[in-house]
Amino acid sequence: MLDVAVIGLGWWGKIITGILQESTKLRICRAVDADSRALRWAAERGLATSLELGDALADPAVKGVVLCTPHTLHTEQIARAAAAGKHVFCEKPLALSRLDAEASVRHCNDAGVVLAVGHERRFEPPMLEVKRLAQSGELGALLQIEASFSQDKFLSLPPANWRLSEREAPAGPMTATGIHQLDLAVWLLGPADRVFVSVRRLGSNLANGDTLGALVTFKSGSNLLLSAILATPFAGRFAVYGNEGWVEVRDKAHPEAPEGWVLTRCRRGGTPESRDYPAASAVRANLEAFADAAEGRAPYPVPQSEMIANIAALEAIFRSAASGWVEPV
Numbered sequence: 234m235l236d237v238a239v240i241g242l243g244w245w246g247k248i249i250t251g252i253l254q255e256s257t258k259l260r261i262c263r264a265v266d267a268d269s270r271a272l273r274w275a276a277e278r279g280l281a282t283s284l285e286l287g288d289a290l291a292d293p294a295v296k297g298v299v300l301c302t303p304h305t306l307h308t309e310q311i312a313r314a315a316a317a318g319k320h321v322f323c324e325k326p327l328a329l330s331r332l333d334a335e336a337s338v339r340h341c342n343d344a345g346v347v348l349a350v351g352h353e354r355r356f357e358p359p360m361l362e363v364k365r366l367a368q369s370g371e372l373g374a375l376l377q378i379e380a381s382f383s384q385d386k387f388l389s390l391p392p393a394n395w396r397l398s399e400r401e402a403p404a405g406p407m408t409a410t411g412i413h414q415l416d417l418a419v420w421l422l423g424p425a426d427r428v429f430v431s432v433r434r435l436g437s438n439l440a441n442g443d444t445l446g447a448l449v450t451f452k453s454g455s456n457l458l459l460s461a462i463l464a465t466p467f468a469g470r471f472a473v474y475g476n477e478g479w480v481e482v483r484d485k486a487h488p489e490a491p492e493g494w495v496l497t498r499c500r501r502g503g504t505p506e507s508r509d510y511p512a513a514s515a516v517r518a519n520l521e522a523f524a525d526a527a528e529g530r531a532p533y534p535v536p537q538s539e540m541i542a543n544i545a546a547l548e549a550i551f552r553s554a555a556s557g558w559v560e561p562v
């Protein structure tokens with residue numbers, strides 16, 4: 234059982250708290266938030282609370298931290314947690330620049346602690362099947378990925394909310410949703426080579442932009458066509474095209490409350506066949522993989538090279554959104 238402190242008890246920290254309270258591999262021994270209202274919520278659930286990350290880092294009972302804080306805080310909080318000898322699960326994005334991602338990996342490795350990232354989509358059962366089909370060669374050569382992840386949850390946020398700021402969330406929807414699909418593409422295709430991105434505000438008051446379209450070309454030559462919108466109802470789709478067949482996963486609901494998926498597969502010369510996948514908590518699977526790694530039962534399945542490759546591509550997307558040009562990764 235890995236004893237952890239959850240840092241940041243907003244939307245996602247509360248969801249993670251609920252999941253951890255049902256886990257048989259992790260136990261919350263402290264909840265930290267800079268806002269005392271969030272701490273009241275945690276205290277009502279029987280959790281010890283603190284206003285300061287430092288309290289959790291000084292607590293010898295805490296073996297790991299789960300960071301659910303605003304994006305610009307991740308790099309410094311990882312460095313402090315690693316220096317205190319705590320294993321780190323950091324919500325996405327790991328960082329906003331390649332240099333910061335590399336520094337976080339280095340700090341954790343130097344301290345001999347595990348670094349895990351909140352890219353739960355890799356743990357969704359149909360995505361594991363997509364990875365198997367890609368890796369086994371059953372799809373043939375991987376040609377192109379089409380991915381979309383859209384939602385309208387941020388339309389009700391006050392304009393000053395950090396998630397709507399250029400500083401915390403460059404390129405509009407990218408750090409909210411697009412980053413997950415980018416991570417899946419890196420998992421399947423390897424490092425990216427160059428990107429071309431458009432971000433506009435077309436259907437809302439979200440000053441930072443609500444509609445992102447991106448073309449990411451990988452070193453393999455394959456492309457990711459990425460769509461991420463913050464002003465349309467939830468939609469999630471990930472399709473991989475190969476020269477022997479294609480596979481597509483459609484999400485039935487947002488990952489905060491999974492309702493299952495439909496995987497459709499078509500072989501060359503065949504007709505599309507669909508299969509339903511029941512709901513499963515990929516967020517829990519990811520957190521438990523973190524605990525398995527921290528307690529030495531199994532390596533964390535996301536290679537650090539892919540964590541860095543994802544953020545390197547993210548940083549190039551920020552540059553292209555700002556410049557309007559093709560940007561190298």
Ligand SMILES: NC(=O)c1ccc[n+]([C@@H]2O[C@H](COP(=O)([O-])OP(=O)(O)OC[C@H]3O[C@@H](n4cnc5c(N)ncnc54)[C@H](O)[C@@H]3O)[C@@H](O)[C@H]2O)c1
Pocket residue numbers: 240241242243244245246265266267268271284286300301302303304306324325326351352353408409488
């Ligand atoms: N994996 C996913 O699917 C997923 C989904 C949603 C959000 N997230 C990520 O979770 C993180 C948090 O996002 P959110 O939507 O929950 O934001 P939020 O604003 O709802 O919550 C952030 C919380 O952090 C607290 N906080 C701010 N500064 C702090 C500090 N210095 N120390 C301790 N607490 C502090 C805030 O008071 C707030 O309660 C982000 O990285 C976000 O991208 C991941």
